[in-house]
Amino acid sequence: MRSKVVAGVGLTGLVWAALTAIGIGPASAQDVADAYDRSAAVGAEAMNMVVLDNIFIFLSGVLVFLMQPGFALVEAGLTRAKNAANIMMKNIMDLCIGVLAFAVIGWGIAYPGTFNGWVGTAGLGIAGFFEGALVDISPEALVSDDFYPLAVPVDFFFQAAFAAAAATIVSGAVAGRTKFIGYLCYSAVITAFIYPIVVSWKWGAGWLDEAGFIDFAGSGLVHMTGGFAALAGAMVIGPRIAKFDNDGKARALPGHSIPLAMAGVLLLFIGWFGFNPGSQLQADMAVPIIAVLTAFAAAAGGSAAMVTSWITMRKPDVSMAGNGVLAGLVAICSGVGEMSWLGTLLTGAVAGVVVVLAVLGIERIGIDDPVGAFSVHGVCGFWGLLATGLFATTSPINGAEESAGLLYGGGAGLFLDQLVGGVAIAVFVFAAAGALFLGLKSAGLLRVSPEHEMAGLDLTEHGSPGYGPDILAAATTV
């Protein structure tokens, strides 16, 4: 466990030379630890700060990974017991396949770096992020305009957690009727190609970034990507057998465990404190403000959704309130770095209203999205982009003056940028994921047989039940 630090490299020499010498970057974590001479800490304040930045973003990434059990429990809880193991399996494999696919292919596409386009950089992959395991903290580097405190491995770790989150949004929307093999294909393609391409547009310094589009933590890049892929999946695969009667009227297919689903919502709430504050990408005094605003948006979204469901459904609906919390969190991702408390509360509250109406509306037009994935992530992700256009107090890139008030009083330029960005993401993801799901469908890899659907995917796709006979009250239900 204890690996003694070897001294002697010196503060400015920690850098790239040693790495190129061994070809693809350091051969092991220990090489990197050795490169920083911590016994020279006297006189090395900058190193302290850079290490803090990297440790903080690592811990933020861990919190983002905590969203995986959160998503898994939400989706399992809101669907039927006979498909519960299948949902958990899909989420675990999203994580496994997502991390590997993003490492080998996606990462190079998302962050083209010094290359001029994304196509040629796929080869970066795994090798790429082991170059850059150190940060140059020489005085010259520190005062340069483009000093960036994060080493590549921590950057990758944080981004891989985001990719896995984007992928896992879809599994709930296609729950209860999808072949496992088809889902694996989808999961690999979205983390290897679809999500990274969208990311490259903004965080990879692509055309949306140049246009002035703002998406701090991914209302658009992460949540709309997951949400519109979910919509494409739900539409291509069609509703569950029992969902609509012959007149097309929706039947309620309540989840098998609201306690698990709401525990998942609360874990997602926790995970979001890695997602949003960590997107600051360094440890600074903006982090706690972002955290407070994140909590505000969640609270406003949950409260507004409760009230909205009370009005429209005549009772305060539990899963709607939970989805409202998530809707507020999704919507605030985009603007949380540029909004006041007032803009944040408005963003979250509107999201809470919108998500309830969207869930009811989606069902009315005949689309079966068992957990409301598109309404939460797609619709409220888009709303978050627009809210940034409405409420951001500054619009630095469009050249508007900084607002002195709580809400933005500037021109329509930013709003238009946000609208264009949102439409571009929606169209691209819907088309790409739609093509993918149509391809899987025509290959016979998408939908299970009606008999298997009735029997449940746990038994038919995985060979053993998600709940034992000691717990499962009724082995087969619609």
Add this chain to the structure above:
Amino acid sequence: MRSKVVAGVGLTGLVWAALTAIGIGPASAQDVADAYDRSAAVGAEAMNMVVLDNIFIFLSGVLVFLMQPGFALVEAGLTRAKNAANIMMKNIMDLCIGVLAFAVIGWGIAYPGTFNGWVGTAGLGIAGFFEGALVDISPEALVSDDFYPLAVPVDFFFQAAFAAAAATIVSGAVAGRTKFIGYLCYSAVITAFIYPIVVSWKWGAGWLDEAGFIDFAGSGLVHMTGGFAALAGAMVIGPRIAKFDNDGKARALPGHSIPLAMAGVLLLFIGWFGFNPGSQLQADMAVPIIAVLTAFAAAAGGSAAMVTSWITMRKPDVSMAGNGVLAGLVAICSGVGEMSWLGTLLTGAVAGVVVVLAVLGIERIGIDDPVGAFSVHGVCGFWGLLATGLFATTSPINGAEESAGLLYGGGAGLFLDQLVGGVAIAVFVFAAAGALFLGLKSAGLLRVSPEHEMAGLDLTEHGSPGYGPDILAAATTV
């Protein structure tokens, strides 16, 4: 995601001037990030330390928020399946409403700051904590006697997590028979007024603080507040229909899922490592000692409760052991900063014994507290205050000499302070919460009809079941 830092403000000029210029503090998180010139990190060791303090307390606050799924699972697991969604909903809305009510009203009451009393400062609210987003780290500030490293947003974030925890303690005690609308009213009032008033007495530098009362992390301020509000609620609302037979003898109404409840206990255990070590309010070398003592108290409490239940109930009871872990954690909050390992083990072990006896005794006198909220948080919170009086190795404010031993050998002054503080909190909270619940009762907002109680609150209050028919073995049970 990446927001480049703009240089040029300078270390001593980061402060209040810029904030007042925009009226209510910085307009956005980004303004704050910009104010710290991180490229000037060379020569800025103090900034490193202050940023570490703020990041650490932010992460501690995240751990405290992790207590929300912990409480939710404990309470849901220990009550009936037909009310499980209702319990989860109450906990989620505690969080939503608690954060907002504490922001708008409670925060200003709890921490009156430069004002002389709390009444006039409610207006601070949301606007208040966005002033103070930066910390003055000029050399003069650093060496001043009242240097305080935390920026106001991180302070608020941490305290808001505490307020939500205090509120959520009650939901288990009134489980299975409370109208949802009445619970919402309670939740808003305790986080807006009752809890903040108690906090102002000590952490807001009020009369208990001046008297020398010690409550490091809130055995009294947080847990007794939740616990005595729970007692008032359980007494005013009365027992569940099926709880006592005609002779007044208690019937066992076992929880529907011990696995969920104990998973909740373990999550609370984790969350306590934010609650106690974070209460040090800075990143220093006392933090790990506090963590070790916190684990000791939990271990002693769980072990002692197991033994006690083995003796009194003839079997080692699972939920008693879980409550013993929580009892030890509750009791050590007060004195963890001033106790040795011996005092800690004694505090935790006694709490483990006391909680079992309290749960059995409360039931015997006809009070129905389904999850033991009053016994864990009220009784063991009080015990924690007294234990500090007995075991604290120093009594700095009362002028006693520092003890050279493992336990305090000084006078009775501190014990009396702790007793007075505990009685004051108990009386005030019980009276205030009792009045609130009586008011709700007389307005017809407190208790559901017997028919609704028998059918379960999930269906009658929220319109859909907490468990699907595929899981629920018996739709209606007592």
Add this chain to the structure above:
Amino acid sequence: MRSKVVAGVGLTGLVWAALTAIGIGPASAQDVADAYDRSAAVGAEAMNMVVLDNIFIFLSGVLVFLMQPGFALVEAGLTRAKNAANIMMKNIMDLCIGVLAFAVIGWGIAYPGTFNGWVGTAGLGIAGFFEGALVDISPEALVSDDFYPLAVPVDFFFQAAFAAAAATIVSGAVAGRTKFIGYLCYSAVITAFIYPIVVSWKWGAGWLDEAGFIDFAGSGLVHMTGGFAALAGAMVIGPRIAKFDNDGKARALPGHSIPLAMAGVLLLFIGWFGFNPGSQLQADMAVPIIAVLTAFAAAAGGSAAMVTSWITMRKPDVSMAGNGVLAGLVAICSGVGEMSWLGTLLTGAVAGVVVVLAVLGIERIGIDDPVGAFSVHGVCGFWGLLATGLFATTSPINGAEESAGLLYGGGAGLFLDQLVGGVAIAVFVFAAAGALFLGLKSAGLLRVSPEHEMAGLDLTEHGSPGYGPDILAAATTV
């Protein structure tokens, strides 16, 4: 909560003098906080770094403790509903008893420190780790060859979390048939003696450390210890009544809740980001690399186990995929500090294949390990040790040249060291735990009666059911 820092001690005087003056180290956490003069932070970069190290390892320890709900849910979910409360209780008491036993006895054995052998140092125990609450950060200390940044309390906290993890591995292997009192005896002995003796061999600078054995985060020391104790337990206690038919053919006894089990797997995945990166024992730039490699191993293990189960069992098995994730994580612990990404992927993928074959093979030879504890922790822990011998890019202690490639091209010396270490751990733990379980058996403390086994341990050992009648579909099942 707020404890003002008292100035005046000075940076080099923070050390041991004050501690010896009060006999057994500082009397309280507050004494320690006071000793560091934070207002002297100007000019104290080294203190910043040391505090960051200690805070980071504290937070890593919290993540390791998060493995406790993870283990509890995996084990409960994979066994029967009638024993679910018993499993949760065993895991909670592992934590309680484990922390206390490791504090009083185990810690002194594991880390003999300046003593020459481990026998005489058991007395260190609790008193021992409160000495050393501060770190000497004088310039002389910082540049000394054996500078170690962690204060003893944080070191203990982190190690105690490991001890509790090692203990809890066994509870699943003996699930459904073990007397609770017997399990408590086991839990105390493994955390007080068996695990600490093994730890002393390597992390306590014992004979394996001198031999050049590599075990960065405990594939051998932690997981093989838990895994081989599990094997001994499962063999001594014998299979569950219903497990094998008269011909010795295994019957499937599926777990009662795959969703709970897989949520546990995901929590363990999160906890591992404390386990492995925290084992670096300081906050440095190797931490994120270790995190990335940890995620890679999990992903490779989960993917490979899914494929292997698909081939051998004709369906992609959910619990096998979950066990594959854990197998990859267990296997990478040993070499994660010395491996490239390629070695890591190979280590994880082989573990995923091996765990499926081991689970099937163990069952075939008539051993009933309900959750696969030996296969995951024992077999894949051993594989992890050997993989380090095969794939480590450096072999610093054996004098091999540093490899310039992705895999180790050196001699067989390291592989032999790893093999010897693994065999030693396996033999010692299997013998010691076997003797313990045989002793418990002969004392009549090990196995419950067949009637109790059929009725379930929740009722017979703890007096109340783990699930209420509203959830339990069939009160008694095999």
